[in-house]
Amino acid sequence: MLKKLCIAGSFVLALPALALEVSSPDIQEGHFMAKTFEFSGFGCGGDNKSPALNWKDLPAGTKSIAVTVYDPDAPTGSGWWHWLVADIAVENTGLAQGAGSTGGKMPVGSRSFNNDYGIKDFGGACPPVGHGMHRYQFTVWALPDAKLPVPDNANAAVVGYTLNAKALAKKTLTATYAR
Template identity: 55%
Template sequence: MTLIRPTLAAAALTFSALTLPAQAAEFTLTSSDIAEGQSLSIAQVFNGFGCIGLNKSPQLSWSGAPADTKSFAITVYDPDAPTGSGWWHWTVFNIPASVRSLPAGATAPGKGLPAGSIQGRTDFGSSGFGGACPPEGDKPHRYQFVVWALKTETLPLDAQASGAMLGFYLNAQALATAKLTAVYERQKPNVK
């Protein structure tokens, strides 16, 4: 009887391994312009509020999304902003499921964003990419670039949607997310 138990246990393990779904590819986000844990360049720095930059969104590419993805969204969020609620730097949603990358400087449908995509309102008060601009001399801030794989083709929102409102819908419709976190610190000027 003791010989049967290991055989039954091995058979049960083999059967359960065969019935498990195949492991999906890892959902990843990469960029030719930014790197995990590295500083953003002047290209991704806001031009205003005392910051001088090019205010250009970075190139982004993603792969390994779940097979049943019906659309994508992208958010850029600074959890270290001294607001008590962070800072939304960019939100784009209703990106078609066939899209796997955005060029640097994507600003509107036909200008880097695919047709049907919508940019929501950032905490700068307008839609479109708003680059890094932390307070002078503050610690380095983290800028979380996240691509969301969604189970719906469109979200019932428009360009006036706030980051918080979009976040509510994204969390309800997310199949998976991939994140790339860069940093930026605004130095105090040297005054002698």
């Protein structure tokens, strides 16, 4: 939708701003994820594959992308970080299925941080049996820096804090899972 703007007494049409879009052929907003994306360990027996993610319409000034996966429903009092990766060059428009899993191919120059499983790889869904439906928030962050200004050993809270402080835009795709 075009908007009219009044500039110095004259009306001009302004083009709409592009909004960051995130999609996936593997997961859909509000839908249950396949067992392929369940963790392998902690009593879970999935394939621990990271789903494919695609993004477009990055805001002006974006110099890198970050991707996080967070479960706000984990019974920890502070949620559960499943994946944190930053410093993805803007030339990339997505990640293939399994890119963040053991043996996967992440973009050159990207950095992964320890998740709450204590690993740098993607850690799939693994809610406690009978705990009900959990939400898994796959968030793509557009950032103004080529390198997120945190040390390589930064914990999830520091990475999350810095992403929220720096983001030019972010978009979340929320899938669900239960056991």
